[in-house]
Amino acid sequence: MIVPENRIYSIMVAISENGVIALQSGELPFNIEADKKYYLGVIENKIWIQARKSFENGPKSELRTKHNIILTNNTDYKPGLANSSTVHSIEGALKLASQLTENDEEIFIGGGMNLYSQALSFVDRLYMTRVHQSYIDGGAFFPAFDWKLWKQVKSQFHKNSQGPNFSIEIYQRKK
Numbered sequence: 001m002i003v004p005e006n007r008i009y010s011i012m013v014a015i016s017e018n019g020v021i022a023l024q025s026g027e028l029p030f031n032i033e034a035d036k037k038y039y040l041g042v043i044e045n046k047i048w049i050q051a052r053k054s055f056e057n058g059p060k061s062e063l064r065t066k067h068n069i070i071l072t073n074n075t076d077y078k079p080g081l082a083n084s085s086t087v088h089s090i091e092g093a094l095k096l097a098s099q100l101t102e103n104d105e106e107i108f109i110g111g112g113m114n115l116y117s118q119a120l121s122f123v124d125r126l127y128m129t130r131v132h133q134s135y136i137d138g139g140a141f142f143p144a145f146d147w148k149l150w151k152q153v154k155s156q157f158h159k160n161s162q163g164p165n166f167s168i169e170i171y172q173r174k175k
Contacts, residue, residue: 004098010125020138054111113140126171133164
């Protein structure tokens with residue numbers, strides 16, 4: 001895979017204690033307002049790459065991104081959102097993202113599971129919301145990866161009176 005250089009590639013993910021990122025229905029297992037506000041703020045005015053199902057199940061109408069790049073096999077798919085493009089491979093997504101950004105600009109990857117699996121080999125940062133709850137009806141899981149390659153640079157616990165507690169963590173790939 002060819003990954004354009006001079007960009008910062010980051011994964012944004014919310015993950016349960018047992019690794020669930022989506023239910024069997026395809027829906028997100030958690031809806032934590034504080035986390036949603038956090039991640040929408042982090043990706044604001046950034047390039048946001050997602051697979052079609054993740055895009056459709058997320059808060060499309062609340063995105064304030066610079067540009068949304070949606071991966072899909074459906075050549076007729078229309079995202080129905082301004083500042084959005086469709087591509088048919090991760091290489092196509094990275095090439096378009098590189099064309100839309102300047103050197104050292106951060107590009108975010110927001111799932112799903114297969115996209116995360118491919119991106120873990122080259123991303124520089126992980127923005128991970130750990131939801132302190134397990135789900136038995138998981139349909140998609142965050143891929144296993146080598147934690148020894150990553151250094152935690154932030155961890156902040158949040159007590160949530162309206163659902164599960166969670167922690168916001170950021171990891172940087174070790175050089």
